Amino acid sequence: MAEAAAAAVRAGRRVRHVCSGTRRCFSRAGGGAGLLAAERGREPESRASSFCPPAHSCNDWIGPPDSQSNLRPIVFHIPKNESPLGRRLREFRQETQVWNQQFWASQNVSFRKGKEEFIYSRLKAKGLEMKGETGQKVTLSAEEMADFYKDFLSKNFKKHMCYNREWYKRNFTITFLMGQVAFERAWRRLGWKKTKVGN
Amino acid sequence: MPCKFMHCCGVVNKRWITFQHLNFLKRMYVTQYNKDLSQQAKPKSDPVAPPFLEKKHLGQEKTVIREIRPVSPLHPPSSETLNRNEFKAVNSAAVVEDLATAVGAESKEEKQWKEMKLQLDDLPGILARLSKIKLTALVVSTASAGFAMAPVPFDLTCFLLTSIGTGLASCAANSINQFFEVPFDSNMNRTKNRPLVRGQISPLLAVSFAASCAVPGIALLTLGVNPLTGALGAFNIFLYTCCYTPMKRMSIINTWVGAVVGAIPPIMGWTAATGSLDAGALLLGGILYSWQFPHFNALSWGLREDYSRGGYCMMSVTHPAMCRRVALRHCLALIGLSTVAPILDVTTWNFPLISLPINLYISYLGFRFYRDADRSSSRKLFFCSLWHLPMLLLLMLTCKKSLLEKEDKSELFS
Numbered sequence: 001m002a003e004a005a006a007a008a009v010r011a012g013r014r015v016r017h018v019c020s021g022t023r024r025c026f027s028r029a030g031g032g033a034g035l036l037a038a039e040r041g042r043e044p045e046s047r048a049s050s051f052c053p054p055a056h057s058c059n060d061w062i063g064p065p066d067s068q069s070n071l072r073p074i075v076f077h078i079p080k081n082e083s084p085l086g087r088r089l090r091e092f093r094q095e096t097q098v099w100n101q102q103f104w105a106s107q108n109v110s111f112r113k114g115k116e117e118f119i120y121s122r123l124k125a126k127g128l129e130m131k132g133e134t135g136q137k138v139t140l141s142a143e144e145m146a147d148f149y150k151d152f153l154s155k156n157f158k159k160h161m162c163y164n165r166e167w168y169k170r171n172f173t174i175t176f177l178m179g180q181v182a183f184e185r186a187w188r189r190l191g192w193k194k195t196k197v198g199n
Numbered sequence: 200m201p202c203k204f205m206h207c208c209g210v211v212n213k214r215w216i217t218f219q220h221l222n223f224l225k226r227m228y229v230t231q232y233n234k235d236l237s238q239q240a241k242p243k244s245d246p247v248a249p250p251f252l253e254k255k256h257l258g259q260e261k262t263v264i265r266e267i268r269p270v271s272p273l274h275p276p277s278s279e280t281l282n283r284n285e286f287k288a289v290n291s292a293a294v295v296e297d298l299a300t301a302v303g304a305e306s307k308e309e310k311q312w313k314e315m316k317l318q319l320d321d322l323p324g325i326l327a328r329l330s331k332i333k334l335t336a337l338v339v340s341t342a343s344a345g346f347a348m349a350p351v352p353f354d355l356t357c358f359l360l361t362s363i364g365t366g367l368a369s370c371a372a373n374s375i376n377q378f379f380e381v382p383f384d385s386n387m388n389r390t391k392n393r394p395l396v397r398g399q400i401s402p403l404l405a406v407s408f409a410a411s412c413a414v415p416g417i418a419l420l421t422l423g424v425n426p427l428t429g430a431l432g433a434f435n436i437f438l439y440t441c442c443y444t445p446m447k448r449m450s451i452i453n454t455w456v457g458a459v460v461g462a463i464p465p466i467m468g469w470t471a472a473t474g475s476l477d478a479g480a481l482l483l484g485g486i487l488y489s490w491q492f493p494h495f496n497a498l499s500w501g502l503r504e505d506y507s508r509g510g511y512c513m514m515s516v517t518h519p520a521m522c523r524r525v526a527l528r529h530c531l532a533l534i535g536l537s538t539v540a541p542i543l544d545v546t547t548w549n550f551p552l553i554s555l556p557i558n559l560y561i562s563y564l565g566f567r568f569y570r571d572a573d574r575s576s577s578r579k580l581f582f583c584s585l586w587h588l589p590m591l592l593l594l595m596l597t598c599k600k601s602l603l604e605k606e607d608k609s610e611l612f613s
Contacts, residue, residue, distance in 0.1 A: 051308075051309065051312055053312070053314070057314055059314050059315050059316045060314075060315040060398075061312050061313065061314055061315060062312065062313055062315050062397070062398035063311060063312045063313075064308070064311040064312070065385065065391070069385075069386075070385045070386045070391065071382060071385050072385070072396070072397070072398060074315070074398065075312075100382055104382060104385075104386060107508070107510075108386070108508065111507075111508045142501075142503065142504075142573075142574060143572065143573065145503075145504070146503065146516075146519055148507075149503050149504060149506075149507035149516050150507070150516055150517055150519075152507050152508070153506070153507045153510065153511075153512070153516050153517065154517070156510060157510075157512075159510075160448060160510035161448075161449070163510075164445070164448050164449075164510075167382065168379070168445070171378070171379070171381075171402070174402065175378075175402045175403055175406055178401065178402065178403040179403055182403065
């Protein structure tokens with residue numbers, strides 16, 4: 001196992017973390033992201049799928065910012081006595097996470113690509129190379145980049161409008177569901193206390 | 200690793216260094232392996248960096264050296280077997296090192312995963328960052344300035360109630376703003392360490408906190424001060440959370456809306472003291488309104504890339520020339536408004552005179568920003584705006600028209 005792991009690292013692939021059977025089930029948002037990644041032709045593992053929270057933990061776990069989307073993935077905890085409402089909330093949060101990841105990853109990738117192309121075309125127009133004499137990448141000043149920023153913002157305006165509407169809806173729904181679940185849990189606890197007192 | 204060898208400066212024999220090297224790696228591997236299995240272990244230092252720097256580990260090494268010494272003379276190996284042994288040792292050391300690196304990289308990433316459990320000790324700090332406590336303090340101080348400038352005898356109770364109420368309203372507005380902007384904040388360098396982005400607090404708790412600040416805050420202002428101030432406070436929360444925040448992503452008009460949001464607190468301070476919306480209140484509001492433009496436009500100049508990528512509609516990105524023109528225009532407006540102050544009996548005629556140097560200075564920096572349009576002039580203008588406002592308000596307070604003069608005047612006319 002040691003040799004295989006070392007070989008995998010040398011090949012530059014992420015070492016798949018094998019979760020032992022003793023660890024409690026945590027749901028991962030890797031499914032949707034995996035599909036998208038397959039579309040883009042990259043490795044299907046999302047960072048969320050390679051992390052296993054410890055068995056005794058009853059909370060969600062949040063990870064470092066994703067390299068593409070800058071969003072932090074969450075691994076959701078499935079409680080033993082999860083109600084249908086709690087399940088609905090968890091699944092909706094997972095779906096929102098995947099949807100957010102998709103949007104921001106593609107947004108940031110297209111921004112980076114557009115920026116590179118813009119710099120290349122501008123430097124070409126000036127008659128300069130991408131890499132200077134010292135081998136360092138030549139960049140344009142913020143003032144020269146301003147045209148690109150303006151252009152990018154206006155091109156993506158409609159996309160952002162749709163995203164904003166959807167994000168506000170989802171954010172409100174998630175928070176409302178969280179409130180309902182918290183209320184439900186408190187009600188249940190009150191109900192148990194009453195039966196204890198009754199006994 | 201190289202430093203480790205320097206510590207074995209007393210040891211000359213290569214055999215001892217190799218054996219020790221292996222032992223050390225074994226120790227490192229075992230420690231990491233243990234960390235992998237143990238669930239709550241929080242390693243102090245990076246496992247790849249040699250822990251020998253800590254005194255106790257040095258002690259461990261020394262004991263190892265001492266242990267090796269008696270062993271090696273008993274088995275003096277030939278040069279050939281020595282080379283073979285060394286080669287084997289180096290090879291297995293390399294494999295162990297690779298695995299150690301892999302395990303190290305993974306455990307490093309695992310370390311970055313945090314349990315989303317609310318720590319009560321951290322809660323005050325988290326809530327302070329959620330409510331943007333420094334900005335809130337600035338808002339409360341502008342409201343206090345408005346209260347102090349009002350031409351009525353100073354009432355301490357009313358002053359405290361106004362300050363607390365305004366502070367609570369500001370906390371609520373800032374929390375809701377952060378609640379709305381989580382994915383956008385994640386993508387901007389300036390805001391990526393906010394509590395909701397880092398998962399230190401749940402959205403439900405953030406909204407509950409906002410509600411538990413807004414309700415008492417507005418109630419305090421409405422019942423403890425006067426309904427006009429309460430209404431202005433509630434309107435300001437609405438303007439900031441429901442107009443300015445969504446508008447940031449729709450149109451550049453958001454900057455003007457934001458300027459109104461900044462202008463309302465001093466007006467609230469004035470109405471808290473006098474109970475009515477006088478010309479003096481509007482003048483103070485006007486000064487804060489004009490100040491927002493050089494402050495914000497200069498700040499936004501350096502954030503154009505983040506705004507463009509995040510989808511924020513700001514003048515600095517879409518209409519750069521207008522951005523600089525508006526900043527300069529409002530710097531000059533500050534001079535005009537300072538001159539109007541004595542006309543409205545808010546201050547004496549000393550005020551336009553003594554405030555002229557700082558107003559001229561910020562106008563000069565505004566002009567430089569307008570002309571040069573570069574990062575250094577925008578930064579200079581922004582940092583100037585940070586001290587210009589408190590200074591201006593302070594000068595205003597020192598030049599406040601005394602009440603006695605006013606009372607004499609009103610007696611004359613009645």
